[in-house]
Amino acid sequence: MFAGKGGVGKTTCAAATAVHYASLGGQTLAISTDATPSLAHIFEISDKKKPARVQESLYISELGLNEVAEMWDKKFGREVYSVFSSFVSINYDDFVNFMASMLPGLADEFMIDYIRELKLSGQYKTIIWDTAPLGQTLALLHTPAMLVEHLRLAPRVYSRLKFGQSSQESVLEILKRWRKLSADSIDFLRSEVNFTMVTIPEALAFEQLEGIFSELNRHGFVVRQLIINNVVKSQDSEFLAIKSRQQGKYLSLIHDRYRGLEIIEVPMRPYEIKGLSRLREIEGNLFQ
Numbered sequence: 001m002f003a004g005k006g007g008v009g010k011t012t013c014a015a016a017t018a019v020h021y022a023s024l025g026g027q028t029l030a031i032s033t034d035a036t037p038s039l040a041h042i043f044e045i046s047d048k049k050k051p052a053r054v055q056e057s058l059y060i061s062e063l064g065l066n067e068v069a070e071m072w073d074k075k076f077g078r079e080v081y082s083v084f085s086s087f088v089s090i091n092y093d094d095f096v097n098f099m100a101s102m103l104p105g106l107a108d109e110f111m112i113d114y115i116r117e118l119k120l121s122g123q124y125k126t127i128i129w130d131t132a133p134l135g136q137t138l139a140l141l142h143t144p145a146m147l148v149e150h151l152r153l154a155p156r157v158y159s160r161l162k163f164g165q166s167s168q169e170s171v172l173e174i175l176k177r178w179r180k181l182s183a184d185s186i187d188f189l190r191s192e193v194n195f196t197m198v199t200i201p202e203a204l205a206f207e208q209l210e211g212i213f214s215e216l217n218r219h220g221f222v223v224r225q226l227i228i229n230n231v232v233k234s235q236d237s238e239f240l241a242i243k244s245r246q247q248g249k250y251l252s253l254i255h256d257r258y259r260g261l262e263i264i265e266v267p268m269r270p271y272e273i274k275g276l277s278r279l280r281e282i283e284g285n286l287f288q
Contacts, residue, residue, distance in 0.1 A: 020283045031061050033111045071110040115127060189221060199254070
């Protein structure tokens with residue numbers, strides 16, 4: 001799982017990592033759950049199929065709201081909708097959008113469940129997950145607590161709405177299944193997922209790191225790798241020399257504060273990273 005603030009190179013690092021694991025021969029899938037995904041752009045793939053084949057053993061899939069709606073529908077969306085629609089006039093598509101906005105992290109929750117089931121299927125040896133900007137992803141962590149609180153009050157709220165309309169399943173049973181999905185998602189993140197944080201050596205990015213690490217640690221998630229992207233390694237011009245001095249301060253701070261992690265520096269390049277040949281350059285930095 002690659003996480004970090006927007007614009008630090010998460011997707012590039014995730015894509016290069018996917019290239020690496022595919023090169024080892026195992027079936028590898030790179031998934032993006034960013035609302036504005038760029039995996040296909042970076043791999044220069046125009047195939048809209050999900051997953052789309054990049055090369056031998058390597059596939060990519062950009063998951064969005066349509067996939068979330070399908071996951072919701074598959075799990076229990078229609079049952080929950082049948083309860084709400086009995087006293088609120090709302091169509092199903094609007095209801096899905098309403099729930100996604102009412103419960104922060106709902107989309108991520110279903111994405112994680114989707115990835116968890118992919119892992120259990122054994123279809124892929126490695127799954128690389130390029131997440132949304134971290135502020136959105138962290139909202140997921142609070143969803144189970146919200147559901148627990150909801151369940152505490154649910155008997156009063158649903159005393160007159162005992163069954164879903166299509167399956168006649170108890171409303172509380174539906175909600176409990178939803179809570180279990182949340183718990184399974186969190187357990188999956190804690191036990192099965194390797195977290196990689198991506199940052200850049202600049203003031204704002206550095207200042208945000210501490211809060212991000214604190215939040216992840218509070219929920220029992222351990223980050224073991226930190227990638228510092230866009231590091232200036234050359235001082236061949238006045239611009240690069242100034243940039244390098246500015247970055248030096250934050251590089252020292254990052255290495256000092258997070259010295260217990262594996263820290264990898266990826267040099268800044270004078271060109272856009274697109275296509276397999278460029279991604280293999282980044283792979284070389286990540287897997288020396």
